[in-house]
Amino acid sequence: MWQSEPSVSTTAPLIPAKPSHTFSRPSPLYGASAYPRVVSQAETWQWISTFLDTVSIIQTSRKTNTSTPLAAKVSVLSLRFEGVKTKDWSVLSTLNLTISAVRLTVVTVPRSECSFPTCLKIDRKNGNNNSGWKGRILENKGLPTALIRADILLIHCLISNVDDATFVLTSLDNRATTFVTAITIPGLAVANKNEEENLALPLYDFFHRLYFDYNWLPVSVSHSDCSDEHIRTKQGCTLVIAWTRMESESQPIAYIPPAGTGSLEMELQRLAGLIRHSEPSTCQLKQKFGGHWDHGSFIDGQYTVCLDNFNPKNDCLVYSIGVAGDWSFDDAMAAAGCEVHSFDPSIGRTSYQRADRHWFHDIGLNSSTSRLWNREWQTATLPELRKDLGHGMRKINVLKMDVEGAEWGFLRDATVDGSLDGVEQFIVEIHEEDAGDNRVTVVRREVLRLHGLRRLGFELFHARRNGVGMDIRAQNFATLIIGKKQDVVYELSFIRMR
Numbered sequence: 001m002w003q004s005e006p007s008v009s010t011t012a013p014l015i016p017a018k019p020s021h022t023f024s025r026p027s028p029l030y031g032a033s034a035y036p037r038v039v040s041q042a043e044t045w046q047w048i049s050t051f052l053d054t055v056s057i058i059q060t061s062r063k064t065n066t067s068t069p070l071a072a073k074v075s076v077l078s079l080r081f082e083g084v085k086t087k088d089w090s091v092l093s094t095l096n097l098t099i100s101a102v103r104l105t106v107v108t109v110p111r112s113e114c115s116f117p118t119c120l121k122i123d124r125k126n127g128n129n130n131s132g133w134k135g136r137i138l139e140n141k142g143l144p145t146a147l148i149r150a151d152i153l154l155i156h157c158l159i160s161n162v163d164d165a166t167f168v169l170t171s172l173d174n175r176a177t178t179f180v181t182a183i184t185i186p187g188l189a190v191a192n193k194n195e196e197e198n199l200a201l202p203l204y205d206f207f208h209r210l211y212f213d214y215n216w217l218p219v220s221v222s223h224s225d226c227s228d229e230h231i232r233t234k235q236g237c238t239l240v241i242a243w244t245r246m247e248s249e250s251q252p253i254a255y256i257p258p259a260g261t262g263s264l265e266m267e268l269q270r271l272a273g274l275i276r277h278s279e280p281s282t283c284q285l286k287q288k289f290g291g292h293w294d295h296g297s298f299i300d301g302q303y304t305v306c307l308d309n310f311n312p313k314n315d316c317l318v319y320s321i322g323v324a325g326d327w328s329f330d331d332a333m334a335a336a337g338c339e340v341h342s343f344d345p346s347i348g349r350t351s352y353q354r355a356d357r358h359w360f361h362d363i364g365l366n367s368s369t370s371r372l373w374n375r376e377w378q379t380a381t382l383p384e385l386r387k388d389l390g391h392g393m394r395k396i397n398v399l400k401m402d403v404e405g406a407e408w409g410f411l412r413d414a415t416v417d418g419s420l421d422g423v424e425q426f427i428v429e430i431h432e433e434d435a436g437d438n439r440v441t442v443v444r445r446e447v448l449r450l451h452g453l454r455r456l457g458f459e460l461f462h463a464r465r466n467g468v469g470m471d472i473r474a475q476n477f478a479t480l481i482i483g484k485k486q487d488v489v490y491e492l493s494f495i496r497m498r
Contacts, residue, residue: 008313027212028277029274029451030212036273037174039198040198041200048203048259051258055219055241060340076150078106082222085183086238092154146190151178152176157182159199162183167454178245179243179244211256214456215246217365221241253415253448270447271443271488274447278461278462285307287304287305289302290326290330290332301328303493304493312338315339316397317334317395318330318338319341319400320340320362322365322403324346324402338397339358344364345378362416367406382419400428407429412452425495426496427457427493429489430488430489463490465491
């Protein structure tokens, strides 16, 4: 049965500019940063089709309904752009959302009377009927807070409304755990547009913005054929996707949308977009520490540290995991005034004090997925190392890691066990994992791990290619994957921004 919606005051306080669970700037993993090459509308529809196929795999792999049955009393906010014919309950039933009692508030965005969100028409339905509007026009510059406190948010819009729908993402109350997008693509409407205007690209970016910038995970999809060929008929199509909120940064995530068509070329292109993208405001003052010439061809073992809010002489703590005989970075940080702890069980030395504020530990980093080359090595997790050294309550100013591929297991664990709590800067040399015959999956998983750092509050401020790896920042990715395989080896410097 339906329950009445509490009255909504037109004088309710306006929404905050941006909720705390969003990011301060767009991710470099979609849009022009990830895909600098201009693509056609037909190619973009192939990207969208690949994305929808991966969501379908998630849906069929779940043993229960696509969404956990909600509590008996839930509230639904339906934001409907005028001209859209999709119905609330047909959308919910399509996605198997089990609801026994609902309070429904419908907000209509007029087609042309005024620009969104200045004018909104509200209808509070007290029963499963369509007895007409019972609301009024709101004259303000944002959605009242009372309107957005819902368990489920539905957005019904046309493909041309996706930019306006993005505004709603800044209006979500933390209580909303389910988000449903029902996007209508009118037949022939897209085909009649100028071919130079790719209307599918904003839609593709919209889906990725939900995942990368707003922490929404797609869990269910229902759609008719939305290929480029199909939308050029009179039928058009409708995309309905249910999303669930990734509640906290510590929630383990195993899914990431594919890059474009999901090819190796496009997965590498997206990884390159992340590596070559850093905001100048992230770090103003950078300094290189350590390094030596490797066979006279490139400088190895040199890492870049941000000095904006970092004074090496002020109780500075540095952990360097992975030495391999190159002490240049560790010694340089110790000479600058930091307390330095170096870890490496592979160089055949027992633990000792190397200098006044520099200690070496014959122990390696362990994770749930790391592969030990020598089972006789003593290993520990990062939280265990900190506890044993009495640093459990002390912040680590710089954590440097060069562990020849074991960094990926660490990054996976760090999103769930708090290993990076209290770490201000994280500097890591990434090495492409052994892919076997499935390099696409491996590269996609590596992007997922690096995006996990962003969910933890880290932003990239410096990237440098190690001379032994391929230059992934090149524009012609097709040539990089032809012929002899070259690994991706980059030194990445991250700083915590939140």
